[in-house]
Amino acid sequence: MTALVLFLIFTIALLALQLFRYQQRLADAHQKQIRLKQILDHAGAYIYTKDRNQNYTYANKPCLELFQIDESNLSDFSDSHYFPIETQEKLKVIDRKVLEGKPNQEEVIVEREVGKPTVYLETKHPLRNKQGHIDELVGMSTDVTELWRLKKAMEMQANIDPLTGIANRLKLDALFQTEIDRARRYHTPLCAILGDVDHFKRVNDEFGHQVGDRVLITIAELIQSSLRSSDYAGRWGGEEFLLICPQTELSQATKLAERIRQQIVEHRFDTGKRLSISFGVAAFAEGDSVSSLTTKADRALYQAKSGGRNQVCQYH
Ligand SMILES: Nc1nc2c(ncn2[C@@H]2O[C@H](COP(=O)(O)OP(=O)(O)OP(=O)(O)O)[C@@H](O)[C@H]2O)c(=O)[nH]1
Structure with a gap:
């Protein structure tokens, strides 16, 4: 009899202990859940x-x-x-x-x-x-x-020239490389047009640098407005602009340069004086790189300058 009572007491105590442990585990799990929620809510x-x-x-x-x-x-x-x-x-x-x-x-x-x-x-x-x-x-x-x-x-x-808002030389270099790769791969025509404002130093000397800046901004706008959406224009240097014309033959690029030249000559700048620009145009040939094609356009530009400025010359 005493043994049975003892056994029952022992069993009840064991169950109570297990229940206590179970409740403790539940409380721990709940605590962990609250902690995890706090972590996630403040992550x-x-x-x-x-x-x-x-x-x-x-x-x-x-x-x-x-x-x-x-x-x-x-x-x-x-x-x-x-x-x-x-x-x-x-x-x-x-x-x-x-x-x-x-x-x-x-x-x-x-x-x-x-x-x-x-x-x-x-x-x-x-x-x-x-x-x-x-x-x-x-x-x-x-x-x-x-x-x-x-x-x-x-x-x-x-990528952007801060003065004119068009592509800078870094961006032009990247675009030019992409277009040269494309022309080489698909055997499509590609032209580079290099433009340099004539006697620009005189504008600065006569009207000051700020007016010179405004003239450059206007020229950039005039160039930009003449392009097809597939062409690119950017500022190559001080008063030099480079145009990249994919899918364009030398004759078409020359016509485009001629049209821009005409627009600039006819434009009334803030200075009240006429300005002109010279262009050199060169077509991509097998084996050309960014550097060799711009050198060709630069040679044609030199020819335009030495031929009396305000003209477009092709590289042959
Ligand atoms: N206002 C202004 N002038 C600039 C800028 N970059 C270059 N220039 C000026 O552009 C002029 C370029 O002069 P030159 O290289 O002698 O050429 P040019 O007077 O245009 O004569 P040609 O090119 O031979 O017809 C210099 O006076 C430069 O100071 C610029 O961002 N703003």
């Missing part, structure tokens, strides 16, 4: 999971705030409630790729208001269940708009 990024139907299954606090929804409404929420149609399509393509098992990282530009883009760096990974099947994805998005703006501004600065 400085929008973190979410989506199922195979691209429905949201989890969103951290910043994400819920961005979408302006409560956690309880998450299951009714989809990308179409927040993102413009083009972004929805883009996100669909990315999500499908990730759900096929390919992690993805890319910048996504979201323009909910015209002219006010927000740029997110999106990192997405597939989530596998115990059986190893992908049934969800986890995404982490960071707002990188400011960095993106800086990058764009730096790209602009690196």
Whole structure:
């Protein structure tokens, strides 16, 4: 009898101990869950999971705030409630790729208001269940708009001539190389036109550097407005401009240079005086590089200058 009572007491004590341990484990798990939630809510990024139907299954606090929804409404929420149609399509393509098992990282530009883009760096990974099947994805998005703006501004600065707003020499070099490669590969014509304003020093000497600057800006505009969309123009040096004309024969490029020359001669500049420009035109030949083709155009330009300026000469 005493043994039975002792056995019962021992069993009850053991059960109580197990129950206590179980409760403690539950409390620990809950504590860990709270901690994890805090970490995710303060991670400085929008973190979410989506199922195979691209429905949201989890969103951290910043994400819920961005979408302006409560956690309880998450299951009714989809990308179409927040993102413009083009972004929805883009996100669909990315999500499908990730759900096929390919992690993805890319910048996504979201323009909910015209002219006010927000740029997110999106990192997405597939989530596998115990059986190893992908049934969800986890995404982490960071707002990188400011960095993106800086990058764009730096790209602009690196490629644009600050005075005239047209391509600078660095950009021209890159464009020229691309077009030379294309002409070589597809055996298509390509011409370079080098222009140099005549007696430009006199403009500076007579009217000052600032007026000279304005004249250069106007010349750049006149050149730019004469080009086809497939042509490029840029500032090659001080008062020198380079035009790159893909798919253009020497005779057509010469006509274009002649038309621009005429426009500049006829233009009334701020100085009230007429100005002219000389052009050298050269056509791409097998074996030409950026340097050899510009040298050819430069030789033709030299001929135009020594022939009395205000004219277009071809390299033969
Ligand atoms: N205002 C201004 N002048 C510039 C700029 N870059 C170069 N120049 C001026 O362009 C002039 C070029 O003079 P030159 O090379 O002697 O040539 P030019 O007077 O045009 O004479 P030709 O080319 O022989 O017809 C110099 O006075 C330079 O200072 C610029 O960005 N702004």
